[in-house]
Amino acid sequence: MLIGTENRETQNYLRAVEFKHPRWIPCRIWMPPATWGKYGRDLEKIVENHPRITFIGRDLINDPIYQRGNFTDAWGCVWRNLVEGMAGLVVGHPLEDWQTLEDFQPPDPLKFNRIGKPWNCEEIKRSIEKDKKEGRLAMGYCDHGFMFQILYDLRGFENLMVDIATDDPRLQYLINIVLNHNQRLTDKWLELGVELMAFGDDLGNQDRLAISPHHWRQYLKPCYKQMYSKCREKGIHVYMHSDGHILEIIPDLIECGVTIINPQIGANSLGRLVKTCKEKVCVDLDLDRQLLPFFTPQQIEDHVKKAIETLGSEKGGLMLFVDCEPVVPLKNIAAICDAFEKHCF
Numbered sequence: 035m036l037i038g039t040e041n042r043e044t045q046n047y048l049r050a051v052e053f054k055h056p057r058w059i060p061c062r063i064w065m066p067p068a069t070w071g072k073y074g075r076d077l078e079k080i081v082e083n084h085p086r087i088t089f090i091g092r093d094l095i096n097d098p099i100y101q102r103g104n105f106t107d108a109w110g111c112v113w114r115n116l117v118e119g120m121a122g123l124v125v126g127h128p129l130e131d132w133q134t135l136e137d138f139q140p141p142d143p144l145k146f147n148r149i150g151k152p153w154n155c156e157e158i159k160r161s162i163e164k165d166k167k168e169g170r171l172a173m174g175y176c177d178h179g180f181m182f183q184i185l186y187d188l189r190g191f192e193n194l195m196v197d198i199a200t201d202d203p204r205l206q207y208l209i210n211i212v213l214n215h216n217q218r219l220t221d222k223w224l225e226l227g228v229e230l231m232a233f234g235d236d237l238g239n240q241d242r243l244a245i246s247p248h249h250w251r252q253y254l255k256p257c258y259k260q261m262y263s264k265c266r267e268k269g270i271h272v273y274m275h276s277d278g279h280i281l282e283i284i285p286d287l288i289e290c291g292v293t294i295i296n297p298q299i300g301a302n303s304l305g306r307l308v309k310t311c312k313e314k315v316c317v318d319l320d321l322d323r324q325l326l327p328f329f330t331p332q333q334i335e336d337h338v339k340k341a342i343e344t345l346g347s348e349k350g351g352l353m354l355f356v357d358c359e360p361v362v363p364l365k366n367i368a369a370i371c372d373a374f375e376k377h378c379f
Contacts, residue, residue, distance in 0.1 A: 037084055041169025048171070050350040051271055051316045059342065059378040062088040062368065067095040067362045068119025076364055084371040086379055095119070098149055108141035113189045119360075127190040140211050143219035148177040156349075159226050161187055171230055172240050174223030178234040180216050181257050182244070185209065198249050206251070213257045220261050220355040230271045234262075240280020240301055261292030268329045273318070277301070284310045296355060300324050304344055312345060317356055318353040321347060321370075327361045331369035338373040354378060 042057075049056035070077060070092045081089050085195040098105040100116040112126025129135055144153050165172040179187065185208065186194040195203040221233060237243055243250060262272045274287060275296035284295060296318040297307060311317050319341055329337065338354065354374065358367050 038222050038339045044169055044171050045367045045369065047273075047353075050353055052351040053316075053351050054345075055311070055348060056350045058086075059352055059354060060088075061345065061356075061374045061378045063356045063358060063367070064089060065089065065091045065358045065367075066120055066360075067092065067100050068117065069358055069362070070095070071119050072360045073364050073367075077367065080371055086374060087371055087374055089272075105149075108146050108150050109148065109184065109188060124187040127188060127193070129188040129208065130190045130193060135204060135208065138211075140215050143215050144222055155222070155226075162226050162228060166229075173230045173232055174220070174226070175229035175232040176216050176219055176234075178288065180233060180235055181209075181212060182235050182237055182254055184212055188212075195245070198245055206245075209253060209257065213260065215260055216257075217264075224265065224268055224270065227269065230273060231262075231265045232273040232275075233256075233258075234275035234296075236277040237283070238276060238280045238298075238301055240279065242279050243282065244278070250283055250284065255283075255290065258287065258292075259290040266291040266293075275318075277320075281306055281310055284315070288315050294353075296316055296320055298323070299341065304341060308345055313347065313349070313351060316351045316353065317345060318355050320355050321356065323359070326356070326358065326366055326370075327363065329366060329369075331365060331372075334366060334369040335373040335376070337369070339377050342377050 041370040043060075046056045046058060048054070049155050050060055065077075071142060089159065094100050099107075099113055099115065099121050100119055102115050105113045105115070105122070106126070111124045112127035113122040114125045115122030129138060141148075144155070146152055177184075185205075189197065189207065192207075196202075220231060237250070237254075245253075258274075265272050271293045272291050273294040273296065274292045277298055279301040280287075281299055281302050284297070292315060294316045295311065297311075298320040299307065300322040302310075307317065307319070321337060321341065325337075326334070341354065342352065356370050358370070
């Protein structure tokens with residue numbers, strides 16, 4: 035799917051995804067608004083000194099999920115945030131009692147997104163056309179936590195676990211509501227001509243899936259397969275992020291149509307990711323965020339180098355991603371940037 039554009043970054047990104055010998059390893063650093071706010075101008079200087087690295091997260095400062103206090107989203111879920119600039123948690127579940135299901139109405143995905151931002155089709159269409167004209171990859175997306183997470187946000191985590199364990203028939207009815215919502219949104223993105231669809235759903239705990247692989251295949255795999263296969267039928271790449279341990283189902287996700295997987299190295303281990311993913315799917319590797327606050331700069335460089343040497347290939351199939359929360363020292367953020375510059379380009 036190498037598109038007709040002179041944009042070197044876009045071409046190289048697609049070469050990495052499609053195992054067509056990229057010239058460098060694409061790399062990104064995510065930092066929530068709290069990190070940008072904590073380090074201010076000192077962080078800006080690091081960003082300015084590393085123009086080849088993509089930095090993201092700063093623009094979420096006005097997202098209500100990252101603002102201190104309570105917030106009710108478009109699904110009726112109540113979020114609580116105690117720390118300004120960090121994502122809050124859902125504490126109010128509109129379907130905690132199944133009796134409310136009969137009158138439940140999901141939001142219209144073509145009017146508002148989950149945080150209530152209006153969906154402006156004409157504006158989005160112009161943005162897609164501009165991206166294509168200027169050689170950027172036109173990307174569509176579903177809100178983070180679009181399937182599994184929204185189910186436990188609606189029901190409450192313990193309730194959802196009981197629903198799954200007891201095969202409650204009302205669960206499939208709810209899944210169909212959520213799936214139809216997401217499919218409408220995905221279909222609209224495809225209609226508007228995006229070239230990549232991005233999805234995020236945190237499926238794993240530290241050392242295993244949140245639910246058994248059997249139940250994941252029963253309840254969730256058909257949803258991903260329905261959505262992702264539509265993208266692949268149109269030649270659109272499918273990016274999927276998932277926090278936690280997901281090793282057992284990565285082959286299933288590839289079967290569903292995922293072409294770029296974003297797993298965490300700490301929860302899945304580098305060696306097992308090599309066996310499961312190498313030269314089978316492009317890996318946007320999430321480096322070990324649990325150790326980043328404690329690594330020395332040399333350990334950070336060694337970590338980056340080992341990931342590249344072990345999972346990388348001249349053919350491509352590797353990208354690098356780092357999540358820098360406010361607990362990561364500024365010197366370590368600089369060390370990550372230096373390691374990327376030294377080993378990715």
